[in-house]
Amino acid sequence: QRKAVVVVRAVAINPEIRKSEEKVVDSVVVSELSKPLTAYCRCWRSGTFPLCDGSHVKHNKATGDNVGPLLLKKPKE
Ligand code: FES
Numbered sequence: 416q417r418k419a420v421v422v423v424r425a426v427a428i429n430p431e432i433r434k435s436e437e438k439v440v441d442s443v444v445v446s447e448l449s450k451p452l453t454a455y456c457r458c459w460r461s462g463t464f465p466l467c468d469g470s471h472v473k474h475n476k477a478t479g480d481n482v483g484p485l486l487l488k489k490p491k492e
Contacts (some may be wrong), residue, residue: 419425423459425477426478427478427479428482433462433481434481437481438475438481438483439481439482440483440485442487443485443487443488444488444489444490445487446489446490448488449488449489451488451489452486452487452489453466454461454467454486454487455484456468456470456484457482458471458474462467471484
């Protein structure tokens with residue numbers, strides 16, 4: 416029986432956006448959120464996608480990339 420071999424290469428996914436920054440993170444204030452902070456994955460490596468689980472740290476180290484999550488923040492009352 417033949418076995419499939421999957422090779423996953425670590426490659427950067429951000430070739431040009433804000434490369435001078437160590438990590439690209441953006442945040443948006445959304446008053447209707449139920450939680451004070453929600454982080455959405457933008458590296459496509461999260462095990463809890465679409466939510467960020469911190470996997471971008473390993474991806475950035477392996478590839479030299481600088482991706483980070485999109486943070487949705489509820490304003491303080
Ligand atoms: Fe993808 Fe954090 S795990 S941005």
